[in-house]
Amino acid sequence: MFKCKNLLGLQDLSAEEITFLLDTAIPMKDIISRPIKKVPTLRGKTVVNLFYENSTRTRSSFELAAKYLSADSVNISSSSSSVAKGESLYDTARTIQSLGADVIILRHPMAGSPRLLARTVDAAVINAGDGAHEHPSQALLDLFTVRERLGRLAGLKVVIVGDVLHSRVARSDIWGFTRMGAEVVVCGPPTLIPPGIDRMGVRVFHRLEEALPGADVIIMLRIQKERQQQGLFPSLREYAVLYGLNRRRLALARSGALVLHPGPMNRGVEISADIADGTSSVIEEQVTNGVAVRMALLYLLAGGGDRHENDY
Amino acid sequence: MKMIIRGGRVLDPVSKRDEIADLYIQNGLVALPFEADSSTQIIDAAGRLVAPGFIDMHVHLREPGFEAKETIATGTAAAVRGGFTGVACMPNTNPVADNAAIIEFIKNKALEAGRCGVYPVGAITRGSQGKEMAELAGMRESGAVAFSDDGQPVKDAWMMRLAMQYCKMLGAVIISHCEEKSLVAGGVMHEGYYSTILGLKGIPAAAEEIMVSRDIILAAETGCPVHIAHISTAGSVALVREAKKRGISVTAEVTPHHFSLTDGAVADYSTNAKVNPPLRGEADLQAVLAGLADGTIDVIATDHAPHTYDEKNVEFDLAPFGMVGLETAVGLVWSELVHKGILTPLQAVAKLSFNPASILGLNRGMLTEGAAADITIIDPDLEETVDPAKFAGKGRNTPFTGRKLKGMPVMTIVAGEIKYQRSQKSGVRSRESEVRSQNEGTV
Numbered sequence: 113m114f115k116c117k118n119l120l121g122l123q124d125l126s127a128e129e130i131t132f133l134l135d136t137a138i139p140m141k142d143i144i145s146r147p148i149k150k151v152p153t154l155r156g157k158t159v160v161n162l163f164y165e166n167s168t169r170t171r172s173s174f175e176l177a178a179k180y181l182s183a184d185s186v187n188i189s190s191s192s193s194s195v196a197k198g199e200s201l202y203d204t205a206r207t208i209q210s211l212g213a214d215v216i217i218l219r220h221p222m223a224g225s226p227r228l229l230a231r232t233v234d235a236a237v238i239n240a241g242d243g244a245h246e247h248p249s250q251a252l253l254d255l256f257t258v259r260e261r262l263g264r265l266a267g268l269k270v271v272i273v274g275d276v277l278h279s280r281v282a283r284s285d286i287w288g289f290t291r292m293g294a295e296v297v298v299c300g301p302p303t304l305i306p307p308g309i310d311r312m313g314v315r316v317f318h319r320l321e322e323a324l325p326g327a328d329v330i331i332m333l334r335i336q337k338e339r340q341q342q343g344l345f346p347s348l349r350e351y352a353v354l355y356g357l358n359r360r361r362l363a364l365a366r367s368g369a370l371v372l373h374p375g376p377m378n379r380g381v382e383i384s385a386d387i388a389d390g391t392s393s394v395i396e397e398q399v400t401n402g403v404a405v406r407m408a409l410l411y412l413l414a415g416g417g418d419r420h421e422n423d424y
Numbered sequence: 425m426k427m428i429i430r431g432g433r434v435l436d437p438v439s440k441r442d443e444i445a446d447l448y449i450q451n452g453l454v455a456l457p458f459e460a461d462s463s464t465q466i467i468d469a470a471g472r473l474v475a476p477g478f479i480d481m482h483v484h485l486r487e488p489g490f491e492a493k494e495t496i497a498t499g500t501a502a503a504v505r506g507g508f509t510g511v512a513c514m515p516n517t518n519p520v521a522d523n524a525a526i527i528e529f530i531k532n533k534a535l536e537a538g539r540c541g542v543y544p545v546g547a548i549t550r551g552s553q554g555k556e557m558a559e560l561a562g563m564r565e566s567g568a569v570a571f572s573d574d575g576q577p578v579k580d581a582w583m584m585r586l587a588m589q590y591c592k593m594l595g596a597v598i599i600s601h602c603e604e605k606s607l608v609a610g611g612v613m614h615e616g617y618y619s620t621i622l623g624l625k626g627i628p629a630a631a632e633e634i635m636v637s638r639d640i641i642l643a644a645e646t647g648c649p650v651h652i653a654h655i656s657t658a659g660s661v662a663l664v665r666e667a668k669k670r671g672i673s674v675t676a677e678v679t680p681h682h683f684s685l686t687d688g689a690v691a692d693y694s695t696n697a698k699v700n701p702p703l704r705g706e707a708d709l710q711a712v713l714a715g716l717a718d719g720t721i722d723v724i725a726t727d728h729a730p731h732t733y734d735e736k737n738v739e740f741d742l743a744p745f746g747m748v749g750l751e752t753a754v755g756l757v758w759s760e761l762v763h764k765g766i767l768t769p770l771q772a773v774a775k776l777s778f779n780p781a782s783i784l785g786l787n788r789g790m791l792t793e794g795a796a797a798d799i800t801i802i803d804p805d806l807e808e809t810v811d812p813a814k815f816a817g818k819g820r821n822t823p824f825t826g827r828k829l830k831g832m833p834v835m836t837i838v839a840g841e842i843k844y845q846r847s848q849k850s851g852v853r854s855r856e857s858e859v860r861s862q863n864e865g866t867v
Contacts, residue, residue: 202737222739223623224693245623308617
């Protein structure tokens with residue numbers, strides 16, 4: 113059963129709640145595989161996409177999820193709104209509340225912003241990525257994809273590779289996979305591994321060759337070019353040599369291991385093209401499943417969940 | 425004007441006096457015993473602690489320039505409510521207190537407010553920009569008790585060395601805000617497990633410790649006394665302990681929040697727990713407690729830093745650093761240090777009165793005959809839940825809301841006049857009120 117008002121992160125979700133969310137996404141995936149991809153479930157509900165950061169993938173995924181459920185959706189981005197005129201998040205939130213939003217989906221460059229928003233409004237708040245904190249819907253779609261492909265989550269070995277320091281996807285994946293009973297290993301240069309991360313219940317490696325053996329799932333993180341300019345590693349070339357996933361390294365993992373990437377990819381840097389397009393890659397499925405998972409979230413948080421409860 | 429404080433436990437750190445006794449006050453000074461007459465004010469202090477007036481050597485009164493956050497009038501009202509008879513105010517106002525005229529302005533405003541002693545700290549460098557020395561001698565002449573660029577480190581070691589050489593001549597202490605900016609690099613909280621799970625940029629302990637090391641080395645070389653402001657890490661405590669062993673003229677203060685909270689207080693992105701230096705880890709907190717107990721840390725000071733509600737009601741990264749402290753400090757000292765046996769009442773009193781007075785060269789912090797009758801009376805058993813709505817200061821930015829404190833200041837006497845008296849549920853005393861001097865008139 114899912115009784116949370118908001119989805120701010122996976123840190124505080126139980127295994128039961130995560131399972132319930134993933135189960136709810138199964139019929140949603142069925143809806144988007146139909147020729148007529150629309151159900152009236154959220155007719156009359158209003159969903160606001162409030163994006164303070166550029167995002168094509170996540171924003172369109174949420175937007176389509178809302179449309180497939182017949183909710184009305186509005187996009188507000190920081191460049192085209194009063195945000196650009198210096199309005200505070202608090203005041204923007206109050207305005208959106210007054211416009212009648214039922215769900216607000218927030219993408220923000222600063223960690224913790226969704227909590228500030230949730231404290232300010234009555235509408236349900238979904239965190240669509242806040243700084244280096246969490247990106248729960250991405251982790252849920254990763255969990256969904258892995259569970260669908262491998263049939264389980266408990267007991268799997270999941271290796272997360274790359275810029276863990278700046279990655280909200282990594283944090284949400286760590287909470288989600290460990291909560292579901294998987295073993296999580298992170299791997300990257302010491303300058304991109306945050307302090308104290310072992311206390312999240314993960315093991316840390318700096319050599320990919322040591323991290324990969326026995327892996328069932330490999331999640332490659334995007335490396336941003338500006339991190340090199342900040343001096344966090346010497347060059348993209350050296351990064352690719354040490355941490356790029358290629359055929360030789362993939363062979364170290366368990367046979368049938370899945371390769372995930374939250375996108376957008378830097379082909380030839382963190383992942384070679386033949387792996388990205390190869391049979392182990394589930395990167396495109398992740399995108400499809402993302403819509404299903406987000407439909408489930410909207411359904412459960414926009415009031416659909418009440419009816420759902422009554423149905424039982 | 426005569427006053428007798430009857431039957432309290434008199435604590436005087438200088439004479440090490442700790443006994444139940446009456447304290448006599450006449451003409452604003454501690455006096456020899458005299459016979460009470462009809463004009464003598466009698467204060468029953470049975471069960472209370474009677475201490476030299478507390479001095480908070482690190483506050484931000486925000487005036488001039490940031491009067492929406494605090495003024496000298498409201499800040500000193502907070503001080504007397506918190507049991508402080510004097511405060512040293514930092515120069516990061518607007519304009520910066522880097523010249524004699526602003527030092528005079530602050531002193532005049534404090535006289536107008538008429539509540540407690542205000543001891544201005546002058547800036548070390550013009551505009552606290554770290555580029556050229558401010559007119560230190562002129563400020564000293566006008567009453568600056570110490571020099572600091574608090575809020576900012578003096579980044580350049582050469583500049584700091586010059587300032588220390590110059591201050592040595594003036595006999596003034598330098599209060600150093602220790603922060604190596606290249607390691608802070610946009611950090612907003614302590615670097616550790618919590619910064620990792622919150623996705624917030626961390627400030628490593630090394631950022632403080634590198635500067636503490638540098639300033640200890642410069643203090644040793646120049647002979648200028650250096651006071652380390654708001655010490656927060658285990659490494660800094662060890663450095664100060666070692667320096668004192670070597671006879672270097674270095675002292676240190678810790679804030680109540682650094683001895684009672686860890687970085688876990690930031691876990692819900694509470695901007696009221698955003699402070700610089702940041703709330704540190706458990707090992708740091710334990711080291712700070714050990715440093716208090718063994719005397720490495722000389723002073724408890726609040727770093728009282730009021731901000732408006734709107735300034736703090738923003739994204740964590742955007743919120744200003746700082747929390748108010750004047751009205752919760754004494755309660756935290758008694759709850760966390762005295763009742764837990766880390767400090768004796770006499771040691772706690774020393775760190776709140778005589779030690780800061782002596783570092784600042786003030787003739788305060790003692791109860792010997794002839795001393796100024798600045799007195800703080802504490803009820804060590806009085807319990808109170810922190811409620812910012814009751815604060816006398818403007819700032820409500822405290823992480824201690826709802827925290828139960830035991831041991832509260834109940835009366836604040838400045839130069840023989842009662843400036844504040846706390847209401848008590850059990851007592852028959854007057855309602856909580858601020859008592860103003862008669863010659864001040866109404867405001």
